[in-house]
Amino acid sequence: MQHQPSAPAAQDLPAAALSTGAVARHLGVSPTTLRSWERRYGIGPDLREDGRHRRWTPADVARLELMCRLTARGVPPAEAARAARATATADSRAASGAADRRAGAAPGGPRSLPLGDVRPECRGLARAAVRLDAPAVEDLLDATLGELGPVTAWEEVIMPTLHAVGRKWASAGERYVEVEHLLSWHVSSALRRIRPAPEAARSPVPPVLLACAPGEQHSLPIEALAAALGERGLPVRMFGAALPADALHDAVRRTGPRAVVLWAQSRATADRALARSVAGIEWGLRGARGHSAVLIAGPGWGGGAPERTERLFGLRSGVEVIAGLAAGASPATGAGPAGPAACGS
Incomplete structure (x- = not known):
């Protein structure tokens, strides 16, 4: 576990610092997974509010994004965490891009979905679906439908992700059929869990x-x-x-x-x-x-x-x-x- 620096005052936190829940939705993992990564691999946030609340800066999120890309390619989590920590610099975007080039892949990784300009929840759901992380897909869908309602969630998160999976499948042969089937099944299940008024x-x-x-x-x-x-x-x-x-x-x-x-x-x-x-x-x-x-x-x-x-x-x-x-x-x-x-x- 890395030593955590002294907790800054809440007013000193960067405006872009995010809660663990928000970062989990963005990445397509559960908050429990983030806490486990911090505990096991020392890849936690650099900042905390007064008390124990974790707040994730853009540099923290960039490290986690790199770790997610590496684990999606089959790199063991411990090794992915070491690589993510090693590439952390003041310019987190440059570090992430350099790591991708060393891996011989385009930014986002070869398994990323062509999403374009979408909501963070959409990217998180896509990442979880590509990993075939069924518990994370289920949690993200329930949270998104609960927060946005079925219409906005469908139009701005679910449908763009389904379309991206379809485009990836069309360009990669049969390799992404399993992603589409898993995502579709969980979307259907999540929609049916919504109780009518x-x-x-x-x-x-x-x-x-x-x-x-x-x-x-x-x-x-x-x-x-x-x-x-x-x-x-x-x-x-x-x-x-x-x-x-x-x-x-x-x-x-x-x-x-x-x-x-x-x-x-x-x-x-x-x-x-x-x-x-x-x-x-x-x-x-x-x-x-x-x-x-x-x-x-x-x-x-x-x-x-x-x-x-x-x-x-x-x-x-x-x-x-x-x-x-x-x-x-x-x-x-x-x-x-x-x-x-x-x-x-």
Whole structure:
């Protein structure tokens, strides 16, 4: 264990000094892991507030980032910690770049994901996923969803990470399939752990029915939609992936939903005739028949919406459209695009 310098006064700490929790989210590790690294390998923060609170400076974080890159390449943690400490200089960025060049790798390491300009939580989640660190992925997802809510977490953290994994997989053959599968499974699990607002169970409003088109297996975007609607207190019936056409028709007649959201990731599964037939279903007692608003979502639908349906664009705007329908607004059938991606696709 390295000797820790005297604790500076709280007002003397650099403005950029971060808490252990914030650094853990940035790196994609658990706070317990950071404390273990400090205890075992002496790679702790140089500063502490009054008392025992750890505060991590940019130089501290640079050392940890280097250690994470080295361990992701298979370097034992003790050796990675020694290398990270050895490269610490006043210019932490230069030190980290030099270590990468000595390792014969591009900055970020050969296994890093092409994320671009994203939130720190996104980088932390990506690092944990590439390491196949399932406990860290789970903790980071729960913390991000709890702090940001399902809509912002999906748009600014989860979706960019999923897209980066997909791009890496496309450029590296089959090597990153395991990363995508692990991340997708944990995203789905984390979304389902979000408890709907209590009013969702008591709501007199007809439910919203969510389903993937027949043959469509990619259900994460409508799982995010289900979580976001539940948070708003709107009742949802989720049918998940690849719901057969006959089952979809029966579900609409039995539940009398205010709206039906039909997701299609690919053009091969976007069944426009099915969407039109669902829009034509009437349900309820004779003399008091009703019908559901049909909302299509996902990149598979391509151009304009089928007759008597409306296209959703983006998770955030999709939630607002559905909330408006629940409040009694009429769907703007045939409305044009409101954003670049359909329901967070």
